[in-house]
Amino acid sequence: xxxxxxxxxxxxxxxxxxxxxxxxxxxxxxxxxxxxxxxxxxxxxxxxxxxxxxxxxxxxxxxxxxxxxxxxxxxxxxxxxxxxxxxxxxxxxxxxxxxxxxxxxxxxxxxxxxxxxxxxxxxxxxxxxxxxxxxxxxxxxxxxxxxxxxxxxxxxxxxxxxxxxxxxxxxxxxxxxxxxxxxxxxxxxxxxxxxxxxxxxxxxxxxxxxxxxxxxxxxxxxxxxxxxxxxxxxxxxxxxxxxxxxxxxxxxxxxxxxxxxxxxxxxxxxxxxxxxxxxxxxxxxxxxxxxxxxxxxxxxxxxxxxxxxxxxxxxxxxxxxxxxxxxxxxxxxxxxxxxxxxxxxxxxxxxxxxxxxxxxxxxxxxxxxxxxxxxxxxxxxxxxxxxxxxxxxxxxxxxxxxxxxxxxxxxxxxxxxxxxxxxxxxxxxxxxxxxxxxxxxxxxxxxxxxxxxxxxxxxxxxxxxxxxxxxxxxxxxxxxxxxxxxxxxxxxxxxxx
Numbered sequence: 001x002x003x004x005x006x007x008x009x010x011x012x013x014x015x016x017x018x019x020x021x022x023x024x025x026x027x028x029x030x031x032x033x034x035x036x037x038x039x040x041x042x043x044x045x046x047x048x049x050x051x052x053x054x055x056x057x058x059x060x061x062x063x064x065x066x067x068x069x070x071x072x073x074x075x076x077x078x079x080x081x082x083x084x085x086x087x088x089x090x091x092x093x094x095x096x097x098x099x100x101x102x103x104x105x106x107x108x109x110x111x112x113x114x115x116x117x118x119x120x121x122x123x124x125x126x127x128x129x130x131x132x133x134x135x136x137x138x139x140x141x142x143x144x145x146x147x148x149x150x151x152x153x154x155x156x157x158x159x160x161x162x163x164x165x166x167x168x169x170x171x172x173x174x175x176x177x178x179x180x181x182x183x184x185x186x187x188x189x190x191x192x193x194x195x196x197x198x199x200x201x202x203x204x205x206x207x208x209x210x211x212x213x214x215x216x217x218x219x220x221x222x223x224x225x226x227x228x229x230x231x232x233x234x235x236x237x238x239x240x241x242x243x244x245x246x247x248x249x250x251x252x253x254x255x256x257x258x259x260x261x262x263x264x265x266x267x268x269x270x271x272x273x274x275x276x277x278x279x280x281x282x283x284x285x286x287x288x289x290x291x292x293x294x295x296x297x298x299x300x301x302x303x304x305x306x307x308x309x310x311x312x313x314x315x316x317x318x319x320x321x322x323x324x325x326x327x328x329x330x331x332x333x334x335x336x337x338x339x340x341x342x343x344x345x346x347x348x349x350x351x352x353x354x355x356x357x358x359x360x361x362x363x364x365x366x367x368x369x370x371x372x373x374x375x376x377x378x379x380x381x382x383x384x385x386x387x388x389x390x391x392x393x394x395x396x397x398x399x400x401x402x403x404x405x406x407x408x409x410x411x412x413x414x415x416x417x418x419x420x421x422x423x424x425x426x427x428x429x430x431x432x433x434x435x436x437x438x439x440x441x442x443x444x445x446x447x448x449x450x451x452x453x454x455x456x457x458x459x460x461x462x463x464x465x466x467x468x469x470x471x472x473x474x475x476x477x478x479x480x481x482x483x484x485x486x487x488x489x490x491x492x493x494x495x496x497x
Contacts, residue, residue, distance in 0.1 A: 344394045
């Protein structure tokens with residue numbers, strides 16, 4: 001029998017041999033002893049000098065001592081998450097709750113009484129000499145200390161905890177240690193600080209605050225300072241309930257009040273209507289009893305003094321109407337046939353336009369027979385405008401007000417695509433007006449054209465109220481926070497002056 005490789009061209013033979021060699025290497029690698037990947041990566045590729053090795057070892061010892069994870073080769077300590085193992089302190093009269101790691105234990109020897117009195121909370125770090133306490137702080141004595149520095153800050157970290165509001169413009173006092181740390185001491189986590197105090201928490205008018213120090217009058221460690229700031233950043237601040245009046249001035253927004261330390265039903269995202277009252281200098285909740293029972297608020301739309309929004313399960317939502325001045329809540333009696341869902345709505349003057357049909361809002365789902373309807377807010381008449389629609393969202397009207405634009409859009413990673421259609425009232429006709437497809441940071445010219453078809457409607461994270469009148473903000477820029485965008489027709493409201 002002939003050898004099939006005997007007359008094979010040399011390039012083919014070389015290729016086959018390379019494949020065999022590659023397979024052999026993979027097999028040997030599979031059965032070879034496991035190596036420390038980090039150690040191999042950093043020590044073999046970037047060999048350390050004896051001095052560097054000493055520094056890395058010192059940093060590793062520090063990280064482990066304070067309870068952090070050490071990252072080989074980067075000198076970084078990874079901050080641990082404590083949202084599942086934490087302690088709480090609540091002060092009802094001051095209106096806040098703080099959540100702190102369980103490494104902080106009750107302190108049997110409270111901080112210096114000359115600096116803090118009436119301590120209601122006193123803790124000590126399990127692995128370090130750091131302590132922090134809450135009580136009445138002698139702000140004057142702190143400011144009189146040598147080289148004391150003060151600053152104003154907003155404790156805010158939406159990546160960790162979404163609860164609004166946050167302590168704003170509270171004073172932070174830092175007292176430096178007698179000398180700055182050496183390079184080696186910095187590696188060991190020592191800072192140049194002796195004390196950190198927030199004399200008034202959570203508000204500038206609060207009579208008590210927090211103080212961070214050490215038992216042995218030594219410099220504070222990085223871990224203590226970081227955790228102290230995070231404890232105050234993640235604090236849950238109580239917000240009073242009030243009504244907006246004709247004298248009110250401030251901003252209004254819809255906030256996601258998810259708290260990482262408290263369980264939250266993913267099907268019941270806790271949104272609240274927040275009013276930042278500039279006149280009173282505080283944040284207030286509008287009708288919290290109404291929004292506490294709301295589930296999955298979406299597509300908020302303001303028209304007049306009324307806030308329209310969809311609420312409930314995705315497959316069976318209703319459209320609510322809330323008066324932001326009187327706090328009156330109603331549900332629109334929109335018609336739905338059995339098994340159908342409301343997919344989207346849009347408000348213009350006294351008419352609510354909405355799309356209804358078999359649910360088709362899931363990923364890659366296709367809509368086949370959606371109906372466009374309109375509901376008259378004045379006389380309660382509900383009628384069908386068009387059938388056979390394949391879109392599931394309403395984007396807005398044309399400049400002349402005769403055409404309503406609809407869209408069905410999808411996305412997967414960096415790829416996005418969709419199709420726009422329109423309904424023209426004068427001709428009662430439906431048509432597809434274009435499709436787009438784009439990837440990454442690319443924004444196609446067709447996408448720009450299609451998104452600019454509808455005019456006069458804009459989304460805002462917040463709206464401005466001055467003396468009981470509603471304005472939309474000037475020079476607005478979306479920050480993509482955990483506030484829900486509120487849509488409105490700009491022709492209904494003046495721009496903020």
